[in-house]
Amino acid sequence: MKRIITAAVTAAAVGLYGAAAQAESLKIGFLATLSGPPAVLGQHMRDGFLLGVKQAGGKLGGLDTEVIVVDDELKPDGALTKVRGLLERDQVDMMAGVVFSNVMMAVYKPIIDSETIFVGGNAGPSPIAGRACSPYFFTTSYQNDQNHEAMGKYAEDAGYKRMIVMAPNYQAGKDSIAGFKRHFKGEIVDELYTKLGQLDFSSEITRIAAAKPDAIFTFMPGGMGVNLVKQYAQAGLAGEIPFLSAFTVDETTLPATQDAALGLQAGAQWAPNLDNAANKEFVAAFEAEYGYAPATYAAQGYDAARLIDAALKKAGGKGDKQALMAALKEAPFESVRGDFTFNTNNFPIQDVYVVKAVKRDDGKYVTETVEKVFDDKVDAYVDECRMN
Amino acid sequence: MSATLFAVQTLNGLQLGILLFLIAAGLTLVFGVMDFINLAHGVQYMLGAYLAVAGYAITGTFWGAMLIALVGALVVGLLLEALIFRHLYDRDHLDQVLATFGVILFLNEAVKVIWGAAPLTLPMPDLLSGSIEIMDGLLYPVYRIALIVAGLAVAALLYVLVSKTRAGMLVRAGATNAPMVSALGVDIRRLFMLVFGFGTMLAGFAGILAAPILVVEPGMGDNLLILAFVVIVIGGIGSIRGAFLAALIVGLVDTLGRGFATDIAKLLLSPSAANDVGPAIASMLIYILMAGVLFFRPTGLFPVRGG
Numbered sequence: 001m002k003r004i005i006t007a008a009v010t011a012a013a014v015g016l017y018g019a020a021a022q023a024e025s026l027k028i029g030f031l032a033t034l035s036g037p038p039a040v041l042g043q044h045m046r047d048g049f050l051l052g053v054k055q056a057g058g059k060l061g062g063l064d065t066e067v068i069v070v071d072d073e074l075k076p077d078g079a080l081t082k083v084r085g086l087l088e089r090d091q092v093d094m095m096a097g098v099v100f101s102n103v104m105m106a107v108y109k110p111i112i113d114s115e116t117i118f119v120g121g122n123a124g125p126s127p128i129a130g131r132a133c134s135p136y137f138f139t140t141s142y143q144n145d146q147n148h149e150a151m152g153k154y155a156e157d158a159g160y161k162r163m164i165v166m167a168p169n170y171q172a173g174k175d176s177i178a179g180f181k182r183h184f185k186g187e188i189v190d191e192l193y194t195k196l197g198q199l200d201f202s203s204e205i206t207r208i209a210a211a212k213p214d215a216i217f218t219f220m221p222g223g224m225g226v227n228l229v230k231q232y233a234q235a236g237l238a239g240e241i242p243f244l245s246a247f248t249v250d251e252t253t254l255p256a257t258q259d260a261a262l263g264l265q266a267g268a269q270w271a272p273n274l275d276n277a278a279n280k281e282f283v284a285a286f287e288a289e290y291g292y293a294p295a296t297y298a299a300q301g302y303d304a305a306r307l308i309d310a311a312l313k314k315a316g317g318k319g320d321k322q323a324l325m326a327a328l329k330e331a332p333f334e335s336v337r338g339d340f341t342f343n344t345n346n347f348p349i350q351d352v353y354v355v356k357a358v359k360r361d362d363g364k365y366v367t368e369t370v371e372k373v374f375d376d377k378v379d380a381y382v383d384e385c386r387m388n
Numbered sequence: 389m390s391a392t393l394f395a396v397q398t399l400n401g402l403q404l405g406i407l408l409f410l411i412a413a414g415l416t417l418v419f420g421v422m423d424f425i426n427l428a429h430g431v432q433y434m435l436g437a438y439l440a441v442a443g444y445a446i447t448g449t450f451w452g453a454m455l456i457a458l459v460g461a462l463v464v465g466l467l468l469e470a471l472i473f474r475h476l477y478d479r480d481h482l483d484q485v486l487a488t489f490g491v492i493l494f495l496n497e498a499v500k501v502i503w504g505a506a507p508l509t510l511p512m513p514d515l516l517s518g519s520i521e522i523m524d525g526l527l528y529p530v531y532r533i534a535l536i537v538a539g540l541a542v543a544a545l546l547y548v549l550v551s552k553t554r555a556g557m558l559v560r561a562g563a564t565n566a567p568m569v570s571a572l573g574v575d576i577r578r579l580f581m582l583v584f585g586f587g588t589m590l591a592g593f594a595g596i597l598a599a600p601i602l603v604v605e606p607g608m609g610d611n612l613l614i615l616a617f618v619v620i621v622i623g624g625i626g627s628i629r630g631a632f633l634a635a636l637i638v639g640l641v642d643t644l645g646r647g648f649a650t651d652i653a654k655l656l657l658s659p660s661a662a663n664d665v666g667p668a669i670a671s672m673l674i675y676i677l678m679a680g681v682l683f684f685r686p687t688g689l690f691p692v693r694g695g
Contacts, residue, residue: 035497037607039505169667193667194646197611199602200407202400202532203647209526210393226507226603234601236519236527256507256603292506 026063026318028308029086031079031097031107032121034071037223040252041099041297042071045121047290048298049096052305055285060305061312068092072099076106083107087114093318094119096304099297101125101144101172112136117325119304122297124347126175130381133345138328140303140335141296142269143347143379144172147246148179150267150352150373151217155244157373160214161186166204167219169193176219176246182380189213194224201228205235215242225249226256233260249357251295254365261357261365269348269377270299270337271355271367279336293366299336306333343378345385352377396523397647398640403532405639406539407598411612412619412631413546414590420626420692421563421583424473425481427488429616430609431495432588436461436595437604438499441508450513454596461592462585469584477580492610500606510599535597542590546628559583563626563692618674622681624688633690638674645670 030049032042046069053065068090072079086092087110095111095118098104104123111118112134120139128134129143155163165180165188167173177191189211192204208216220228225248232238243249243264250268254261272283272293282302286294294302310333315324331342341349352374355367415429436457443456468491476484516534519527550556562569562579570576595609602608619638623630650666657665681689 034505035500037507037605039500039606040507043505169671191663192650193663195667195671199611200400200404200643202403203397203643206393206396206400206523206526207647209523210390212525223507223603223605223608226509226605227601230509230601230603234519234527234529234531236521237525240525253507256509256605258509 024064026060026065026094026312027090027092028060028065028067029083029090029092029095030067030069031072031083031086031095031103032069033074033099033103034069035073038074038099038221041122041222041295042097044252044295044297045097045099045301048286048294048301048303049121049305050301051282051286051289051298052302052309054289056305056309060309061315061317063312063318072103072107074100074103076102079103080106080110083110087111087116092116094308096308097121097301098123104128108132108137115321117321117328119308119328121301121304124379126381129345129347129379130384131386133385133387135325135346135387138307138342138346140307140348141300142350142352143381144175145179145182145380146269146352146377147267148176148217148219149182149380150354150377151244151246151265152180152182152184154265154267154354154371154373155180155215155217156184156186158215158242160184160242162189162211162213163187164190164192164208164211164213164216165218166192166194166208166216168196168198168221168224170196173219180217184217186214194220196224198224199227201231202235205231205237208241209235209237213241215244217244217246218248219246221247222253226253229253229257229264230260233257238263244354249367251293251366252297254357254367255292257357258365259359262359263356265354265356265370266367267352267373268296268355268367269350269352270296271353271369273366273368274337276334276336276338278334279338282336293360293364303333303335303337303340306335307331309333339376343382344387345379345382346387347379347382349376349378351375392523393647396526397644399522399528400647401640401643402636403536403639404643405636406536407594408612408615408619408639409632409635410539410542410594410597411591412616412623412635413542413628414587414594415613415616416620416623416626416628416631417546417590418584418587419620421559422477422580423563424477424584425484425488426473426587427485427613428468428491428495429587429591430613431492431499432461432465432591432609433595433598433612434499434604434606434609435464435495436592437510437599437602437608438503438508438595439592440596440599441503441510441604444510450511450600453510457592457596458589461595462589465588465592466581466585468588469581473584474577474581496606496610505606507603507605509604510596512600529601531600535601538597542593543628543632550628555579555582615674618678620688622678622688624691626692627688627690630688630690630692634688638677641673641677642670645673649673 034042101123122141124143245266249266311327314327354370358368439457439460440453443453516531518530522528619634623634649670653662653666
């Protein structure tokens with residue numbers, strides 16, 4: 001009953017004050033995968049975003065901000081229906097989030113076609129960075145190939161001659177290996193493609209041990225990565241054959257792999273120990289608020305909220321959409337990753353690092369930067385983007 | 389490719405088979421004896437792993453964790469039986485599938501609410517944390533050997549229970565003709581409850597044993613459930629012996645397929661085509677095997693005699 005009264009009062013208020021009342025609030029639809037095994041990724045991204053909103057006093061750009069968090073369940077068709085609801089029923093001012101590329105590809109076009117500003121929090125598939133780029137889409141994450149390319153470059157620079165690469169047998173896995181090969185010029189002794197959701201890696205580990213490569217590179221997201229990392233360590237390979245990875249060793253999997261992952265390496269554009277004031281504040285605030293260490297997804301979500309906040313302030317509110325888009329493009333905020341500018345395709349130009357898993361003094365397992373692989377990395381698809 | 393490599397891959401396959409057997413045994417027991425399709429078997433496996441993680445947090449030892457998890461898995465299983473499953477025994481299989489699928493959704497979500505979405509871990513017991521070098525540069529964890537031993541022990545125990553004891557005889561009789569056994573004065577409901585509780589504990593036990601080598605996360609049982617069904621269909625539904633042998637076959641076929649399919653494809657195709665074809669075939673092998681078995685032996689390789 002109370003809710004009905006509130007709704008009635010709100011409706012009356014909107015009716016009375018019309019546009020004036022609306023202009024003082026901001027409604028953001030936030031799409032994230034929050035169920036099933038990959039829910040932890042969506043959780044990091046959402047928590048990071050909500051922390052950004054909270055730190056702005058619940059008012060991004062001074063506007064009362066309502067974030068409608070929606071679970072896409074990693075189902076592209078279901079996500080599409082939910083996004084239509086956000087756009088048409090809830091009339092959101094902006095969209096944000098999205099963890100997985102297949103969901104992104106499903107919801108991207110309807111959002112862009114409705115001329116709604118969309119700030120991506122993770123997925124960065126190549127079509128969106130290239131041919132299908134849009135002035136309405138910005139991302140605070142990366143183009144998908146970035147971390148794989150970084151590991152390829154790192155392996156090349158480290159002088160590895162013989163490598164084994166391993167990824168799940170699906171599109172993202174193939175893309176990962178292709179990205180790795182872009183900068184690695186040595187010999188790939190073996191390409192191992194595993195089943196999606198594979199549990200036991202002893203067969204692959206045996207092959208690796210038999211081939212004795214200089215190092216391996218793998219993309220094994222989520223629970224698969226946990227299985228692989230544990231079994232890799234248990235087979236005694238962790239200290240012997242360097243383990244380079246992307247989206248495999250991070251703060252979402254480290255609580256499960258713990259000591260088994262220590263020393264394993266990954267490519268990332270951010271780590272909790274990056275030395276800048278914005279990052280220090282973010283990591284401390286995040287851990288105080290949620291009690292766990294943030295992963296890149298959390299940092300990206302947080303940056304998304306702070307980007308929106310800063311752009312709204314710069315544009316003087318949400319009224320003039322063109323001005324707001326221009327303000328977003330300037331990225332007028334202090335990113336937790338330090339250097340951050342948008343390229344012409346609205347994907348970040350940013351530094352990329354090799355990070356490794358460490359155990360912090362307080363007992364938490366986190367990643368830590370080892371060295372910078374790319375300075376101001378530009379993605380490989382920007383030239384295909386014709387923004388109009 | 390060397391004989392050593394082949395031998396090690398065979399060992400890997402047998403070990404995966406044993407793990408599959410631990411899960412499939414409870415499933416085939418419940419399905420075969422009670423004619424009840426329990427899709428929730430996979431989440432009961434998950435629950436075993438989660439309860440073990442919780443037990444470890446309380447007791448600080450693997451063995452304490454195992455005890456707590458076994459008791460917990462049994463309690464939850466019996467609760468589920470009393471609250472939900474008992475009312476489904478007389479319904480058709482579709483109703484059972486729907487209801488137990490609901491239990492999957494409920495428990496996966498419940499686990500996430502209680503323990504969070506992030507994957508968890510259970511450390512190995514110190515006693516079994518060593519390893520032996522079985523190939524140059526490759527260590528084989530003692531824990532995995534212990535897992536094989538545990539699987540064989542469960543197989544032996546089940547064999548003795550089902551074929552040599554009075555309870556086992558009643559169970560077999562109940563499976564063949566429940567009303568008749570009931571008419572002879574045996575409390576068939578109680579018997580079924582015992583079987584179900586035992587099956588649940590087996591699933592939980594498998595979850596506990598798998599926790600130190602596999603990820604503990606919501607939905608961890610869903611993939612394994614499918615494999616377990618493949619195993620019991622190949623082995624013959626309700627047959628413990630069939631489940632055991634089929635699990636070993638599936639484990640071997642899957643592991644050797646993954647280990648060598650690409651190499652074999654490379655003999656016939658260009659390397660890049662082989663990299664496409666090899667893994668695709670490897671991941672289909674067990675399903676092809678199942679289809680073949682269903683075609684030639686619709687009741688499975690080792691059907692229950694007189695069943």
